[in-house]
Each structure stands twice: as C-alpha cells, then as structure tokens.
Amino acid sequence: MLTTEVKPKPKKRSLVFSFIKFCFFMFLMLTVIVAGAVIGVVKTFSDQLPEVGYHTYKPKLNTKVYDSNNAQIAEFHEVENRTEKVKMTEISLKLQQAFLAIEDSRFYEHYGIDFVRIIGAAVSNWRSGGIRQGASTITQQLARNAFLTQEQTFARKIKEILLAFKIEQKFSKQEIFELYLNEIYFGHGAWGVASASEIYFGKKPADLSLAEAAILAGLPKNPSRNDPFINPKKAKERQVLVLNKMAEHGFITKEQASAAKDMPLHLKTTKKEITRAPYFVEYVRTELINKFGPKKVYTSGLKVYTTIDLDIQKAAEEAFLNAKIYKDNPLDTHPTLQGALISLDPQSGYIKAMVGGRSYEQSEFNRATQAKRQPGSTFKPFIYTAAIQMGMSANSVMTDEPIEKVNPYTGKVWRPANYESRYFGDVTLKTALEKSLNSIAVKLLEKVGIQRVIDITHKMGIKSHLGNNLSLALGACDVTPLEMASSYGVIANGGIRVPPTAIIKVVDNEGNVIYDPGYRGEKVLEPETAFVMTEMMRGVIEQGTGTSAKIGRPAAGKTGTTNNYIDAWFVGFTPNLVSAIYVGNDDRKPLGSGKSGGRTVGPVWREFMLAAVKDKPVVDFKEPANITKKQICRETGLIACETCTNKTLQSFKRGLEPESMCSHGAPDEGIDDYFVNQDGEKIIIDYTESEEGEVSEAGDEITVETEDAGAFDPNAVAAASPAEKKQVASVKVGGKPAPSSEESDDEEITADGEEE
Numbered sequence: 001m002l003t004t005e006v007k008p009k010p011k012k013r014s015l016v017f018s019f020i021k022f023c024f025f026m027f028l029m030l031t032v033i034v035a036g037a038v039i040g041v042v043k044t045f046s047d048q049l050p051e052v053g054y055h056t057y058k059p060k061l062n063t064k065v066y067d068s069n070n071a072q073i074a075e076f077h078e079v080e081n082r083t084e085k086v087k088m089t090e091i092s093l094k095l096q097q098a099f100l101a102i103e104d105s106r107f108y109e110h111y112g113i114d115f116v117r118i119i120g121a122a123v124s125n126w127r128s129g130g131i132r133q134g135a136s137t138i139t140q141q142l143a144r145n146a147f148l149t150q151e152q153t154f155a156r157k158i159k160e161i162l163l164a165f166k167i168e169q170k171f172s173k174q175e176i177f178e179l180y181l182n183e184i185y186f187g188h189g190a191w192g193v194a195s196a197s198e199i200y201f202g203k204k205p206a207d208l209s210l211a212e213a214a215i216l217a218g219l220p221k222n223p224s225r226n227d228p229f230i231n232p233k234k235a236k237e238r239q240v241l242v243l244n245k246m247a248e249h250g251f252i253t254k255e256q257a258s259a260a261k262d263m264p265l266h267l268k269t270t271k272k273e274i275t276r277a278p279y280f281v282e283y284v285r286t287e288l289i290n291k292f293g294p295k296k297v298y299t300s301g302l303k304v305y306t307t308i309d310l311d312i313q314k315a316a317e318e319a320f321l322n323a324k325i326y327k328d329n330p331l332d333t334h335p336t337l338q339g340a341l342i343s344l345d346p347q348s349g350y351i352k353a354m355v356g357g358r359s360y361e362q363s364e365f366n367r368a369t370q371a372k373r374q375p376g377s378t379f380k381p382f383i384y385t386a387a388i389q390m391g392m393s394a395n396s397v398m399t400d401e402p403i404e405k406v407n408p409y410t411g412k413v414w415r416p417a418n419y420e421s422r423y424f425g426d427v428t429l430k431t432a433l434e435k436s437l438n439s440i441a442v443k444l445l446e447k448v449g450i451q452r453v454i455d456i457t458h459k460m461g462i463k464s465h466l467g468n469n470l471s472l473a474l475g476a477c478d479v480t481p482l483e484m485a486s487s488y489g490v491i492a493n494g495g496i497r498v499p500p501t502a503i504i505k506v507v508d509n510e511g512n513v514i515y516d517p518g519y520r521g522e523k524v525l526e527p528e529t530a531f532v533m534t535e536m537m538r539g540v541i542e543q544g545t546g547t548s549a550k551i552g553r554p555a556a557g558k559t560g561t562t563n564n565y566i567d568a569w570f571v572g573f574t575p576n577l578v579s580a581i582y583v584g585n586d587d588r589k590p591l592g593s594g595k596s597g598g599r600t601v602g603p604v605w606r607e608f609m610l611a612a613v614k615d616k617p618v619v620d621f622k623e624p625a626n627i628t629k630k631q632i633c634r635e636t637g638l639i640a641c642e643t644c645t646n647k648t649l650q651s652f653k654r655g656l657e658p659e660s661m662c663s664h665g666a667p668d669e670g671i672d673d674y675f676v677n678q679d680g681e682k683i684i685i686d687y688t689e690s691e692e693g694e695v696s697e698a699g700d701e702i703t704v705e706t707e708d709a710g711a712f713d714p715n716a717v718a719a720a721s722p723a724e725k726k727q728v729a730s731v732k733v734g735g736k737p738a739p740s741s742e743e744s745d746d747e748e749i750t751a752d753g754e755e756e
Helices: 012-048 093-103 115-128 138-147 154-170 173-183 192-201 210-217 232-248 254-262 278-292 294-299 310-321 324-328 376-389 429-435 438-448 450-460 470-474 481-492 527-543 597-612
Strands: 063-066 072-076 303-306 337-344 351-355 397-400 425-428 503-507 513-515 556-561 567-573 578-585 627-633 647-653 674-676 682-684 730-733 736-739
Touching: 063 278, 072 278, 093 138, 093 173, 093 210, 093 232, 138 154, 138 173, 173 192, 192 210, 210 232, 210 254, 232 254, 278 294, 278 303, 278 351, 278 503, 310 337, 310 351, 310 597, 324 597, 337 481, 337 597, 376 429, 376 438, 376 450, 376 470, 376 481, 376 527, 376 556, 376 567, 376 597, 397 429, 397 438, 425 429, 429 438, 429 527, 438 450, 438 470, 450 470, 450 481, 481 527, 481 556, 481 567, 481 578, 527 556, 527 627, 527 647, 556 597, 567 597, 578 597
Parallel strands: 063 303
Antiparallel strands: 063 072, 303 503, 337 351, 337 578, 397 425, 503 513, 556 567, 567 578, 627 647, 674 682, 730 736
C-alpha cells in the first residue's frame, strides 16, 4: 500500500507568539530610550536648578524709564516694607483659606504637582477650545516667583516642575505656604501679604475681613487686571469668584459668602506717586511686568527707553483738559464725566501721547487703553475701506432713503435713520461718508458683506469682538481708543499696519539690550485703497461733519456720536500723527442734547493737533503710482462736464475711473452745502459752528430745527411704511425755507453698549 507523506501545517500559535515577542522587545527598547531621554532631560535641568533655601536677595536696583529724547520720566522701585515677612500665625485663617480655594485646593494632598488637576484642566481647555484653566500648584508658583524667571518657555516649565519636587522634599507644607504668601506679587510693587494688606487696606494680614481677604487672594493671577484701585469692576468679579470657591470647598458657608459679597470695601487712601505722563508710565509698567515679571522690573536696574514725546504729551493734556465740556462740568462736581486721548506715529506705531482720564489722582483707570466704548460713526470708514478694497470707488452712487430691516425670527423692525431723518437721494460714497449718512452705511455693509468688513477691521487693528449684524454699520460694538487710533493708522500709513508700541528697547544693568521689538509692519490694505480712503476722509474735515477739526494742513478723519449722545468721538490723522479722542460718562449717562462728535470733540482734536504739529513741516499724503484723479460730478458720480458747478476732485485706482460725462450744469440741491438767498439765487456756504452748536454764516442768521435723538430701535413695532415716514428738515435764511444738508457735526445714531 502506497503512503503519501503529509507535511504538517505551520502552527499559527508560533507566528502569533513571535509577533508578541517582537512587540514586547520593541516596547522594552522604546521604554529604555524614553527613560534614558527623561533621565537625560532631568539631569540636564537639575544641574541648572538654583540652590533651594530661604531666599537670599541680591542688591536691588531701581528701573529707570526714559522718554523718546532720553530724558528720565519715571523710576520703578519696591515699596518700603518689601522685606517684612510674616509667619503663618500672623496671617488670618480666612486669607489662607482664600488662597487655597482659588489657587490650590489640593495643596495638602499632592507632592508639588497636582496630576488630578492637570487632567481636569486639560479636559476643560479641550472642551472650551482654548486655555481657560491652569494647573500650577502653590509650590510651582513659589518655584517660579522665588527662584526662576517669568519667561514662557518649555525649558522654564520643566525647571519649575523639577524645582517644585525639590522644594517639597526640603520644606514642610506649612513652610512652603508661608514662603509663598511672603513671595507672591500683588501689584503696586508689593510682594507678600504684609505689603499688600498695608497698601490696599492699611491693615495687618491678621486683621483682614473675609471680603478683604478675597480681594487680596484674587490679585496674584493678574494684579494689573484685578487691581481694585484701577479696575474695581474686575476686582469685584474676581472677589466673587474667590468667595464662591471658598464656599464650594467648605471653608465658609454660602451665607457668609453672600454677606461678604455685599460688604462695601474701604480701600486705603494714599498719596499717589505722580509722574510725568502717568497713564503712559503705568501702561509701560504693566507691559514690563507681563514680559519680565515684577522681580526683574523692580530690582534689577533696567533702563527702559520709551516712545513718549513729552512736548506732544503736554499738548495732549492741555487740549484735553481745556475742552469746553470739561470747563462747563468741573471734575469735583462731575467725576464720572471722563474721556481719553491717544496719539501715535502711524509709520512706526510709536505712542506719542496718552491721556487716560481727567485726573490720574482721581482715577487710575486708563480709558485710552482699557475703556471699551461704542465708536458710533467713527466705525464707518472700515465699511467704506472694505468697499473700496473690493472694487468700488469714491464716486460709486447709492440711494440715500429711509430703510427698515425686519428680523425674520422675531418680526422686530429696525429703522436706522439719518440725522433729523434727512435724505438726499442718489449720492456718491464720498458724499455719504462726508455727511455720515446712516442709511448708506447700512446698505453698504449689506452689499459688501458683514464678515468681509469684520475681517478687514480685525486686520487693521481692532482686536475686540465685533457682532455679525447690520447695526455694526452704526458702530454698535465696543472698542478702545487705542484700537481706533492704531487701525486708522493703517489708512494714514498707506495700508501698512504697525502695532502700537510703547517701548523702544530695554537694557539691563550691564548694558545688554534684552528687549527690542523692532519694526513689525504688515501690509493689510492695497496702498491705492488707503489713499482713496484718505481722500474721502479729508472731505469729512474739509466740507463734511468734521469741519470743526480743520488744522490748515492735510488731515483726514471721522466724527462719531452714539445713541442718545452717550459718547462723542473724533479720530483723525495727518501723514505723521494719528489721534483718537472720546468723551463720555463712565456710568454711560448721556452727555446732553447736541453733544456730538463734531461739536464736542472735533475742536479738542483741532487744538491738540495744531500744537502737536506746529513745528513740523507741512507734508501731504503720499500718492501711489497707480492712482489717477478726475473732476467728478457730485450728483451723478460721472466725469464733470464743462458747465458742471457741483463737482469735486476725486482719486481712483487706475482703471476704475468713470468714462461717461454728466450732461447738466446745475448743482444738486440735495448734495452741496448751499442755501437760497432772498433773491432765490443759490450760493455756496462754507459753514462752521458757533459755540452754541448752531450753524452760522457771516451776515444772515441761520436757525436749525430741533435735533432728533435718532431712531435706532431694533425693538420698534412696524408702523407706517418708509415712504410715509420720510421727513425733510429745512433751515431758514431771510425767512425762506430751503433744503439743507446735515450739520457739520451731527450725524449718527447707534445702540448703547456695556463696558467690559
């Protein structure tokens, strides 16, 4: 019988086993490699760690601050009681518990690094899509503040973690906590709870109330932002958070937390160290501390060279404080009536002048950089810029007419009206901007696209949130004066954005330059777009709502007034200086009828700019090569014919100028600034404003009808049609009524907004 040899099949188990062995071997190899790398990193950074012990201080040198001409304007130093240390028995239990609740509730459970908190923070940040929650322990903060620098690097973070473990091995928890409470920074040059308790409340740490303890515990995370002297609103928000955390962790009851929240705070009244340009100096101090940390700023003898020009600063303070509205409303009787002025060089971004309020002694809150206010019609140039950038021209014609918008979801009607409900029919974009016509701004925003305008506005320098809705056309958003000045600077600088800069360079006590921001210009607009916008905004000052800001040399700008006269603005520029000014009550109460941007702020801008540029040569805005100029009919937007009397010189991107010519010679009654005299003859008037706010002309007295506060009301109930609502205001000269353009400073209606 024949037999057939059968070969055994390969065992599947052997293959699987071999694969497992291979994977296990690779895992071991990877583990060894990773472990070796970790040991190497730990060894490298461990060798770089400072010796841990009770801190031995090096000789402390004050930081000196200089202006743009190298003249010293300020000096930063520690407070006198910096070296006073207190023991835990001298610190109130509530203050200790407040710090534990807000900074490190698991302090007594971890060994320097809280892995539970790290995981929780990671999950929270992942869900929010950003860095919303930190995980540094009290031990890590001690390591960072007492032994390391404030640099934001991976290497520093590794050192911080290793040093935290080292500190936990060397000291008890109570010793660590005591060191922390004596080393942490609280703002105003004060380290430690003893200094902070004295500076803010004039007390010892053992004598603080629960409400006061919560205020102090809320400071170290961001001393500048949460400073109760400068920003009481933010300080209160932080205090409430601390008290809620204390109740959450069982340190106090909800009733105790509620009572502390309602308790009024009595901050210590001290004589403030007033420097030249105090708001600017504090702005620089904050920038330095954010970059280098308080210890380096106050003790290492830095020399800080800044951009401030004291001559321009003096001109800014004098013009601002001598504003008629402030003269009529003294600070002692109207402390909430405030405002700000910020001025910078658009080509370098250098801040040349900064006034953050009427009195630094009365209020340290810097409204030039911190106050978020609605800009009113000073926002409109961003819409026009987007339109020009996408291919429209200054002579593009749109119809000025009553409009209404209905919310498709709620049925609510919004009727954005022009000043006094005056409408002018077909107008060019240049005329619409000069007259600050609201209906055109809304139509243009809708035509260009809201998101396009938001994008270009952000690129130009507005960092604040902008709502995606049509009310943006009238400035229904919250921005700072610094943002407005910086973004207008893009137009003045031919489309190049240069971020605002306060510090030119920082030199250490050995003469080494440790910070130099350098030039950071970025092209965000076509130069032709910027030039066309400049020419259009020159018209605002020359014959539009901003005639009160004329300075006798090339200048461009825009007025702004918010709903019910809450805020009044003027933002404008010459080729070398851009300045933003606003006036408004801190509590957002109305300034009063007629207190518009042109009337109230335009003259202040004029007085400041005249003084700031008086010794500077007169220069014009640089015209790009790809620009052409044509005489344009103001009524039709076409090339002006030989007999056209209602014309203006306009700039165009080459290739976008009109080719057709107008075919009439009569000026348009709804566009130009003219009235009818007693003989029925039309005469052109270059009008100005009297102190009483009325339009005035030599010879004839002109009376203006009562102003209407406006009609920005998204909640209004739909009534008559736009046509039925259309009204035409008039003025009277010699007893005869005639059509009138908008007054030279009253224009816009926007929604109010809450300050952040």
